[in-house]
Every structure is written in structure tokens, then in C-alpha cells.
Amino acid sequence: MSETPHVPQVHDLLPxxxxxxxxxxxxRIATTPDREAYRYPVGDRWESVTWAEAGEVVRPLAAGLxxxxxxxxxxxxxxxxxxxxxxxxxxxxxxxGAATTTVYPSTGPEDVGFILRDSDSRVVFAEDDVQxxxxxxxxxxLPGLDRVVTFDGTPDGDWVLGLADLRELGLRHLAEHPDAxxxxxxxxxxxxxxxxxxTSGTTGQPKGVELPHRCWTYIGVAAEGLDILTxxxxxxxxxxxSHSFGxxxxxxxxxxxxxxxxxxxxxxxxxxxxxxxPTFMAGPPRIFEKVxxxxxxxxxxxxxxxxxxxxxAFGVGDRVARARVAGRRVGPVTRAEHALADRLVLAKVRxxxxxxxxxxxxGSAALSPDVAAWFHAAGMVVMEGYGMTETSAGACIVRLExxxxxxxxxxxxxxxxxxxxxxxxxxxxxxxxxxYHRQPEATAEVLDAEGWLATGDVGELDEEGRLRITDxxxxxxxxxxxxxxAPQAIEMLFKAVCPLASQMVVHAEGRNYATALIxxxxxxxxxxxxxxxxxxxxxxxxxxxxxxxxxVQASMDQVNARLNRWExxxxxxxxxxxxxxxxxxxxxSMKVRRKVVETAYRPLLDEMYTG
Amino acid sequence: xxxxxxxxxxxPALIWPLDPGDREAVREGFEQxxxxxxxxxxxxxxxxxxxxxxxxxVDEVDGVDHVALAxxxxxxxxxxxxxxVARMIRYQQEPTAADVAVTVLDEWHGRGVATAxxxxxxxxxxxxxxxxxxxxxxxNEASLAMLRSLGRTTVTPAGVNRLDVVVDLTxxxxxxxxxxxxxxxxxxxxxxxxxxxxxx
Numbered sequence: 067m068s069e070t071p072h073v074p075q076v077h078d079l080l081p082x083x084x085x086x087x088x089x090x091x092x093x094r095i096a097t098t099p100d101r102e103a104y105r106y107p108v109g110d111r112w113e114s115v116t117w118a119e120a121g122e123v124v125r126p127l128a129a130g131l132x133x134x135x136x137x138x139x140x141x142x143x144x145x146x147x148x149x150x151x152x153x154x155x156x157x158x159x160x161x162x163g164a165a166t167t168t169v170y171p172s173t174g175p176e177d178v179g180f181i182l183r184d185s186d187s188r189v190v191f192a193e194d195d196v197q198x199x200x201x202x203x204x205x206x207x208l209p210g211l212d213r214v215v216t217f218d219g220t221p222d223g224d225w226v227l228g229l230a231d232l233r234e235l236g237l238r239h240l241a242e243h244p245d246a247x248x249x250x251x252x253x254x255x256x257x258x259x260x261x262x263x264x265t266s267g268t269t270g271q272p273k274g275v276e277l278p279h280r281c282w283t284y285i286g287v288a289a290e291g292l293d294i295l296t297x298x299x300x301x302x303x304x305x306x307x308s309h310s311f312g313x314x315x316x317x318x319x320x321x322x323x324x325x326x327x328x329x330x331x332x333x334x335x336x337x338x339x340x341x342x343x344p345t346f347m348a349g350p351p352r353i354f355e356k357v358x359x360x361x362x363x364x365x366x367x368x369x370x371x372x373x374x375x376x377x378x379a380f381g382v383g384d385r386v387a388r389a390r391v392a393g394r395r396v397g398p399v400t401r402a403e404h405a406l407a408d409r410l411v412l413a414k415v416r417x418x419x420x421x422x423x424x425x426x427x428x429g430s431a432a433l434s435p436d437v438a439a440w441f442h443a444a445g446m447v448v449m450e451g452y453g454m455t456e457t458s459a460g461a462c463i464v465r466l467e468x469x470x471x472x473x474x475x476x477x478x479x480x481x482x483x484x485x486x487x488x489x490x491x492x493x494x495x496x497x498x499x500x501x502y503h504r505q506p507e508a509t510a511e512v513l514d515a516e517g518w519l520a521t522g523d524v525g526e527l528d529e530e531g532r533l534r535i536t537d538x539x540x541x542x543x544x545x546x547x548x549x550x551x552a553p554q555a556i557e558m559l560f561k562a563v564c565p566l567a568s569q570m571v572v573h574a575e576g577r578n579y580a581t582a583l584i585x586x587x588x589x590x591x592x593x594x595x596x597x598x599x600x601x602x603x604x605x606x607x608x609x610x611x612x613x614x615x616x617x618v619q620a621s622m623d624q625v626n627a628r629l630n631r632w633e634x635x636x637x638x639x640x641x642x643x644x645x646x647x648x649x650x651x652x653x654x655s656m657k658v659r660r661k662v663v664e665t666a667y668r669p670l671l672d673e674m675y676t677g
Numbered sequence: 678x679x680x681x682x683x684x685x686x687x688x689p690a691l692i693w694p695l696d697p698g699d700r701e702a703v704r705e706g707f708e709q710x711x712x713x714x715x716x717x718x719x720x721x722x723x724x725x726x727x728x729x730x731x732x733x734x735v736d737e738v739d740g741v742d743h744v745a746l747a748x749x750x751x752x753x754x755x756x757x758x759x760x761x762v763a764r765m766i767r768y769q770q771e772p773t774a775a776d777v778a779v780t781v782l783d784e785w786h787g788r789g790v791a792t793a794x795x796x797x798x799x800x801x802x803x804x805x806x807x808x809x810x811x812x813x814x815x816x817n818e819a820s821l822a823m824l825r826s827l828g829r830t831t832v833t834p835a836g837v838n839r840l841d842v843v844v845d846l847t848x849x850x851x852x853x854x855x856x857x858x859x860x861x862x863x864x865x866x867x868x869x870x871x872x873x874x875x876x877x
Contacts (some may be wrong), residue, residue, distance in 0.1 A: 170787075352711060355711070356784065541838045543837050554716060558722045561724050575837060587729070588729070589727070589729065647768075647769075648769070653766075653810075653811055653812060654768060655776045656778075657720045657721075657778065660837075660839060
């Protein structure tokens with residue numbers, strides 16, 4: 067009954083790894099029935115449920131799905147923002163032996179239609195009337211969609227049920243078949259489909275990533291193996307659960323058993339942190355950048371003593387944090403200074419996140435090393451992780467005891483990382499998807515027969531086996547030697563180093579090394595010329611000065627020193643004018659059109675590859 | 678002309694023409710953008726907006742050949758918070774064609790800001806514009822989807838990770854069957870956090 071295009075690998079369960087997601091839940095309920103499981107907002111306060119109570123909510127919902135005739139591995143979709151009902155619905159789907167398809171509440175009707183059709187979803191949990199309306203607009207094109215179950219929306223007594231209706235159905239089903247849910251759970255095998263999450267490719271329709279149960283149960287044991295979380299932790303969860311990053315956190319919770327406070331409303335994040343006072347939180351880099359920016363800006367605006375104090379405190383914090391990473395003890399003076407810095411400034415920063423944060427987890431995009439170091443100085447380690455939907459959002463993570471900023475850490479136990487000849491990161495392990503839903507060709511493009519997943523990202527491993535992501539493959543230029551070059555990263559370095567820089571177009575496609583076309587900022591150039599004693603002249607004349615060339619070359623040398631050998635800019639030309647709209651090199655809104663520039667300056671480029 | 682708008686979640690917003698007084702707001706807003714958002718906007722790395730760039734992006738807005746609109750959200754304290762800018766600029770050599778660009782603060786991505794801005798921009802577009810001509814990164818599917826919703830769209834690859842896009846505004850794309858929903862600002866593929874939707 068499997069619809070998998072091909073199963074390259076069957077993974078044996080690791081010690082402690084549950085056979086399925088619903089098994090994890092039932093085990094959790096049996097182990098710690100009376101501990102807090104979830105906390106969620108009701109009006110302006112928070113309510114809690116224990117694991118046993120959560121089980122009592124989930125069981126009749128699961129039975130309700132069985133009563134609706136849902137079969138093992140059949141898809142049930144959830145179109146909702148992050149909230150307690152999302153978690154209940156997902157666990158009910160798992161306990162019915164079915165598979166969850168996730169739909170963002172903001173996804174448009176056409177795309178929702180596509181996802182539900184492609185996944186053959188038979189039932190959809192819909193958050194409210196907005197979501198229900200969207201489904202109704204697509205109904206004619208969704209013959210396989212039997213029922214909609216709405217959390218807050220209006221039931222119509224027919225196609226649209228309320229959550230209470232589903233529960234009622236389930237209770238009746240349970241009266242006749244008291245062990246229906248336990249039997250459904252017992253039948254779920256590790257390789258059965260648990261989740262179908264849609265991701266967009268560069269071309270064509272979105273692809274459904276098939277994640278079997280062993281993906282999530284593996285993520286659970288792998289996270290537990292990091293030894294950083296216990297039942298006494300408290301998570302604050304606001305990430306979209308439609309995304310693998312959010313789903314992953316749910317699996318980790320079932321394994322470890324800490325309570326989770328859940329509220330997906332973005333505008334409530336800050337007040338919620340103060341109310342919930344979590345011990346850890348995960349998020350994308352933006353959330354951490356935002357906290358950083360707010361605090362820094364606040365200190366700057368206060369000015370004078372406060373700003374100076376802030377700068378000093380973070381300096382001390384940084385010193386202590388770095389010493390700790392290096393395993394060095396700090397002296398008594400620094401310790402005393404740190405205590406003061408902490409009391410006056412750093413503790414207040416931690417207070418903004420509730421005051422009890424032990425660590426933060428950043429994923430889904432690159433975190434600036436500066437921001438990571440800043441949090442570390444304030445006494446909060448940001449553990450940066452790396453994964454993608456195709457690996458159930460997990461693969462590598464920075465270790466608490468070894469926070470290397472700018473790296474995403476070594477792989478978690480049971481996952482292997484390899485760097486391909488051309489620099490692409492390859493991953494293998496139990497968190498790797500079983501394939502794209504009904505797309506064997508697309509699956510074969512990224513997953514080989516030995517189970518290695520081609521990530522489309524480029525990176526390198528250091529001596530300690532920690533991964534550093536250098537770029538995404540699609541924005542890369544491939545040299546004739548088959549090496550990838552990241553123009554964006556080079557441009558960023560160059561513009562940071564060279565104050566005269568205006569535009570830089572890195573050229574390497576099909577060439578055996580990289581070169582660049584450069585334009586300079588006319589004001590900065592005029593200033594530089596005046597400061598260095600050159601008589602005023604127009605841009606073209608100044609740009610042609612050998613001294614300007616030497617100055618830019620010195621910047622380029624600094625850039626090259628930080629690049630891999632094959633990425634270095636071997637030669638460059640400074641153009642005699644900036645890129646113009648008239649020649650189509652930039653659009654009127656100032657978007658650079660690399661191809662037009664390369665075509666226009668072809669002779670100049672060719673010149674750098676002759677002789 | 679100030680227009681009222683609502684974001685997807687009902688948040689009230691105002692859309693008004695950018696004026697020279699907004700120069701610092703534009704500069705500061707840009708500083709808050711993620712590296713990817715900046716790259717999507719300029720197709721190049723731009724660490725800071727230079728004075729020359731600000732001259733062009735703010736002072737040269739004339740409402741005739743260069744229309745630029747800012748979307749301002751009204752927060753709980755009834756203060757306006759600018760969260761996005763969209764502009765159309767006529768090509769001098771091709772007076773019926775315009776370039777288009779939209780920038781939305783990262784934390785506002787996926788909430789319908791870009792869609793609201795584009796809707797209004799279409800209404801207030803420079804007179805006589807029948808075609809949008811622009812370039813985007815090939816991985817910016819959210820923007821491509823938004824452009825497609827404006828009319829018949831032709832896409833041509835333009836080197837590594839670039840697409841030249843032409844939208845014929847006189848030829849509506851297949852009508853989005855009278856749904857009240859907005860065109861997919863977030864593609865079905867769904868970015869992690871509404872992260873890709875917004876910068877064009």
C-alpha cells in the first residue's frame with residue numbers, strides 16, 4: 067500500500083527510538099501522566115493540560131477520524147496557525163494511523179487546492195471560517211475531500227463539522243470499539259507515512275516531502291541524546307507548525323517530556339516571553355536579530371553613560387563567554403567585573419526573554435555570527451542548527467559546550483555529512499525523507515541509491531567535523547573546473563572592506579577562475595582623491611588613477627585572503643562610469659542586471675582571461 | 678492620495694505616496710532588512726543605502742514617471758509604523774513600460790503587505806503604463822507569483838539565478854476565480870517563516 071516511488075534505505079530503530087509518533091505519545095502519557103504537557107492562552111490567561119488530559123482530548127478525536135473511515139496512511143490536512151488545537155489535531159491524526167498534510171493559513175485558495183488534491187487529503191482541519199471559505203471555493207475540484215473539521219469556524223451540519231462534532235462521533239465509535247485507537251496505533255510501522263509537507267522547488271509545482279514516522283521518532287531520540295533538555299524545561303512555541311522546524315520541536319517534546327507553551331501570534335511573542343518565562347525557544351535568525359537590534363538601539367538612544375555602560379558590559383560578557391568556550395578560567399577581577407556587568411546590563415537583556423532562557427535555537431537561515439556572539443555575551447547561547455524539510459528539519463546543530471559562531475555544528479548522532487566534489491553538502495540518516503510524493507524523477511534527482519540526500523547547499527567541514535554553510539547552490543556560479551563560486555558572499559566581503567565600492571559583478575561562469583567588474587561610488591571617490599591630494603577631476607579620470615587601482619587591489623587582497631583558493635578574484639577592471647539605467651545595466655529601480663553588464667563589457671572580461 | 682488597506686489578518690494600514698520627508702525612514706527601514714531581502718531588492722549586495730541612492734529612491738519620486746508608495750501599519754498605540762515600500766518607474770526610452778520594486782520588512786513578510794501595496798500601486802501607476810519589465814532572482818517565487826497575478830507574464834532566464842519578467846497589464850492572467858483571497862504572496866511551497874514573500 068506504500069505509495070513511495072522508491073525506498074532507498076530502511077532504517078533500523080536506534081535504542082530508545084519509538085516505532086511511531088503516536089507510540090511516543092502513548093508512552094509519554096504512560097510515563098508522566100500528571101506532568102504538564104501544554105499551556106495555551108485562553109483570553110488573557112494561560113491554561114494547562116497534563117499529558118493524561120491531553121490524551122483524553124486526542125483519543126476521541128482520533129476515534130472520530132476512524133469513524134469517518136480514515137485508513138492507515140491516508141492524508142488528513144491541517145490549515146491553521148500555531149495553536150493548541152493544531153497539536154491536538156496532529157496527534158489525533160497520528161493516533162488514527164493517518165498522515166498529516168500541513169497547509170499554511172496564508173496559502174492562497176489555488177495553492178491550497180493543489181496541495182489537497184496532490185496529497186489526496188480526505189479530511190481537513192480548518193482553523194476558522196476564512197479557511198473554510200477557501201476550501202469551499204475549491205470544493206468542486208476536490209472530490210476526494212470528504213469532510214472539513216473546523217476549530218473556530220461555523221459547522222454546517224453536513225460537510226463542515228465542528229471539533230465537538232468530531233469528538234461526539236469519536237465517543238460513539240469508542241463505545242462500540244473501545245480499543246479502536248490502541249489498535250490503530252499498534253498497526254503503525256516506522257516506515258509508514260507520518261507527515262507530508264509541501265515545499266517549493268525552483269521550477270514547477272510544489273513537491274510533497276514524505277516523512278515517515280521514523281523521521282520524527284529519530285529526531286526525538288537524537289535531540290534527547292544531546293543531553294540539553296529535561297522534563298523540567300519549558301518551551302515557548304510560536305513557529306508555524308506547518309513547517310518542518312515547528313513539527314520537529316513537537317517530536318522532541320514527546321520524546322523528552324517538557325511542557326510547551328503554544329501561541330503562534332507573532333505580535334504576542336514579546337509579552338508571551340515575559341508571561342511564560344520559558345527555558346528555551348527556537349526561531350529563525352530574524353527574531354534574534356530583532357532582539358539584538360532593539361536592545362542596541364535602545365542603548366544608543368539613551369546615549370552618554372548608559373550607552374557607554376552597555377558597550378562595556380557586552381565587552382566584559384564577550385570576554386567571559388569566549389574564555390568559557392576556550393575552557394579558560396577568568397581571573398577574580400574579570401569575575402567581579404562580570405558580576406557587575408551582569409547585574410547592570412546583561413541580566414536585563416535576558417529579562418526581555420523572560421529571564422530564564424538557558425539557550426536559544428536558531429534555524430532555517432543563516433544567523434549572523436555577530437548576533438550569536440552578542441547573545442552569548444549576554445549569557446544565552448544560540449545553538450544554530452541546519453536541516454531542511456527533506457531531513458525533517460534536523461541534521462546538524464551547534465553543541466552547547468562548543469558554540470562556534472558562524473558554523474552549524476556537527477551532525478546529530480546517526481546522521482552523516484559528506485561534502486561532494488563540487489562542494490555540495492550531502493546528508494544521510496534516519497531523518498531523511500522517503501521521497502517526494504509521487505515524483506520518482508524529482509526524488510531520484512536529490513536522493514541516491516545509498517541514501518545520500520543532495521541538499522543544494524554548499525559548505526565545508528572543519529577538522530572537528532563542524533559544518534559551515536557557504537552558500538545556496540542556486541545562486542552560485544560554476545567555473546569550468548566544476549567548482550562553485552558564491553558571488554553574493556564575495557560582493558558582501560568586498561563592499562565591507564572597500565569604502566570606495568559601488569557595484570561589483572563577479573564573473574566566473576564557464577571560466578577557469580573568477581574576475582570582477584567594479585564601479586566606485588563617485589562621492590566617496592572624490593573625497594578619497596581630495597584627502598590624498600589629487601586635484602578635482604571627473605569620475606572617469608579619478609577611476610583611472612593607478613593609485614586608485616592600488617587602493618582597490620589592497621581591498622581585494624584582503625577579500626581574497628578570506629576566500630577559498632578557487633573563489634579568489636584573480637583580476638578586476640574598474641569601469642570608467644557607474645552602471646546606468648540608459649544602458650539597461652540597472653533597472654530604473656536600481657536592480658543590477660548582471661547579464662547585461664557581462665554582455666556589455668565582454669571584451670574587458672575576455673581580456674582578463676588571455677595571456 | 679492616502680488609501681486605506683487591510684492586511685490579510687485584518688490589521689489596518691494606510692498607503693501613502695513617499696515624500697522627501699520619508700528619507701530617513703527609508704534609510705532606517707533598509708538597515709533592518711535581512712541580507713536576503715536586500716539582495717532580492719537590488720540583485721546585488723547593498724550594505725547601506727548611499728545618499729545618491731536615497732536621492733533617487735526618495736527625492737526623485739515625482740508621481741508622474743516615478744510613483745512610490747509606503748504602507749504604514751497603525752499599531753496598538755495608534756502610531757504609524759512604515760513596513761513596506763513599492764514603486765513603479767517609467768523607462769525613459771520606452772514610455773509605456775515601467776520597472777517595479779517592492780520591499781517589505783522581513784517580520785512583515787507573508788501578511789499581505791506586498792499584495793496591498795501592489796494593488797494600490799496598480800491603481801496609482803504612472804499614466805500610460807501597459808507593461809511591467811523587471812528582473813528578479815529565479816528563487817524568488819513569491820514575487821513571480823505576485824507579478825503573474827497582475828497580467829500575462831513572460832519569463833526569460835537571464836543568467837545564473839536571474840529571470841527577466843515582462844507583465845502585459847492589458848492581458849489579465851487567467852482570472853483568479855472571483856475569490857476574495859489574495860494571489861499567492863506566499864507560494865504553495867511555503868517558506869519557513871513567511872520569509873520569501875515581500876521583496877521584489
